[in-house]
Amino acid sequence: MSFQRTRLSxxxxxxxxxxxxxxxxxxxxxxxxxxSRGRESGVLNISTAAPSNFGMALVMLGVLLLIVGIVYHINFMRTLRAQRNAMVQHGLVHGESGYPVSYTLLTACALLLIGLYAIVTMVFDVARG
Incomplete structure (x- = not known):
């Protein structure tokens, strides 16, 4: 059970x-x-792009955080599985149940793709095309 608790953690x-x-x-x-829309419509009379750059920086920070989180999670789960397999081979634990698919990891990967699309949209102005 401790491996399941660690996996869920x-x-x-x-x-x-x-x-x-x-x-x-x-x-x-x-x-x-x-x-961006406020500047285009003339509602906001701002000559600098600082607010737009700040928004883009937040999106990039979110994407970077996701990449680090996904890599950390995958490495941690590989290590945990290797430890569990070693303990099963030595007869210290029963290896009756396997590790299910991580829907959390799939969600993180989907959000990563959405974040990357948002960056592409902001940098290359894809949405207005």
Whole structure:
């Protein structure tokens, strides 16, 4: 049972990374869009691109956080599985149940793709095309 608790703890850690990254990406994209559209429509008379750059920086920080979180999670789970397999081979634990697919990891990867798309949209102005 301790391996299952440790695995679930790693899933909770990745969920907190997802939550933080989603907030950064969402706020950053919103800030970018509000100031970009406000400048285009003439509502905001701002000559600098600082607010848009700040929004883009938040999105990039969210994507970077997701990448680090995903890599950390994968490495941790590989180590945990290797330890469990070694303990099963030595007869210290029963290896009856396997590790299920991590839906948290799949969600993190999907959010990473969305974040990368947001960056491409902001940098290359894809949405207005």
């Amino acid at each position: 790693a899933e909770r850690t990745l969920m907190s990374v997802i939550r933080t990254a989603l907030s950064l990406i969402g706020f950053g994209f919103t800030i970018f869009q509000v100031f």
